[in-house]
Amino acid sequence: MTAALSPPVSILKPVRGLDDELEENLESFYRLDYPFYEILFALDSWNDQACEVIRKVAAKYPQIPTVILAPGHDPNQNPKIHKLSRMESESRGRLLWITDSNVRVEPNTLSRLVAEYLSSGASLVFSPILGTSSRSFTSLMENASLNFFTSGNVIALWKLLAKPVVVGKSMLIDRVAIGSFGGFQFFKDNLAEDYLIGQSFLKKGFKVRTNFTWVMNINQQVTVQSFFKRLARWAKLRYQLNRPVYIMEIVLNPIVLALLEAAAFGPLFWQPVLLVTALKILLEYINFLAVNIKDRRRFLNHLLFPAAVVVKDFIFLAVYLTPFLSSTVDWRGGKIKVGKNSLICPTPAYEGYSLPLKC
Structure with missing residues (x-):
């Protein structure tokens, strides 16, 4: 230039x-x-x-x-x-x-x-965003989450629905x-x-x-706690920004659907759960090979990847519930309460302090 x-x-x-x-x-x-x-x-x-x-x-x-x-x-x-x-x-x-x-x-x-x-x-x-440089099991989960769920959804919205999300x-x-x-x-x-x-x-x-x-x-070294906190923070923000879409995100999650069917209809439906899980691992692995050039050079990442996808998705299931239990997010060592449209709810500094209506 x-x-x-x-x-x-x-x-x-x-x-x-x-x-x-x-x-x-x-x-x-x-x-x-x-x-x-x-x-x-x-x-x-x-x-x-x-x-x-x-x-x-x-x-x-x-x-x-x-x-x-x-x-x-x-x-x-x-x-x-x-x-x-x-x-x-x-x-x-x-x-x-x-x-x-x-x-x-x-x-x-x-x-x-x-x-x-x-x-x-x-x-x-x-x-x-391309999550990369995995050097632990949890960082592999973190980067897989960024590359498949976060960037995958954002790019799909841009390309398929012409909906800019930043x-x-x-x-x-x-x-x-x-x-x-x-x-x-x-x-x-x-x-x-x-x-x-x-x-x-x-x-x-x-x-x-x-x-x-x-x-x-x-993301080289990530703890399970920090991974969970990041997912929970983003889940709470998505919930506050658009609650109907967040509910749809839960209901349409293929693993959630498969588990609900298995719970409702008994052992026969555990076969679909295993099939859905295998397909999900395959899709994420293809994405891993396609975009994460640095991490795919590390042989151990290939061995750990299937387990990382399964554990990550079970953590996701727990994270989905967090917006219904608390509106407080962990952010860089501090705690922030958020309301509708991700409005920050101030900490009352004195008696009689009134919070914004959307808090």
Whole structure:
């Protein structure tokens, strides 16, 4: 991409704690084949362990302008939006590229996204997520979930139903477009900011596009607890965003249907359960071979994959119930209560404090 066709880009990276291979993730953004960009980081505090890693990487690439901020944390606002708002005010680019700290990209990723922005006239360009780098049984479950359930459903909605759905691991956004809402701060009261940014752009007449340029979500070591918490958080957000669709998601799950039939009609229906399970494993394995080039090089992943799919789907069955039991989600070490449309319900600071009606 020539300099004349390369609008300046500000890369905004909210960071908290040490993600798997954080240094390598950050370095991938300093090696982009794009002429004009800066990178801004926002931490909760200067004591965050990630701060040292950021400084180390930035020192290797002094030619790339880098800004590190520590805006703190407001417990009654979306933590990510709080950081994005501060970075937005300090940034200079015409385009804002939001990427999470556990994301890794190829050198041509930004060029491809900007090319889509320029050719389509879009105000938001979205990237699907590729979960990769599995080094444990649980990380294999995590990445299989991201690649088949999350990215699979999102891509199906884009391609089959022409319904843009945005997941915020990577979003290239036009500064003027987000500025028309008053900046990222407009979305501070909702936890599902990525989905709502996409929907708000569409409602206002801005184009939302993707050219299916993947970004890698690095998950090497994942605990069962963190995996369950992430699934539960996303389940609760989906429930609050669209309850009828969430109920359909449960009812139409093939394993749920097969188990219900077996429970209702007895032993004869356990055969369909086994058949459905085998087909589900086969579909996910084909997807694994097709998209996860890095993980398929590790022989142990092939041996563990069938069991990972089965265990993952049983965890999913338990997760489906969580929105009916609690509206509180775990987020980066804290707890946030969410209401309808993922509205963040503030913690009452004093007696007589009234919560929003949708909480």
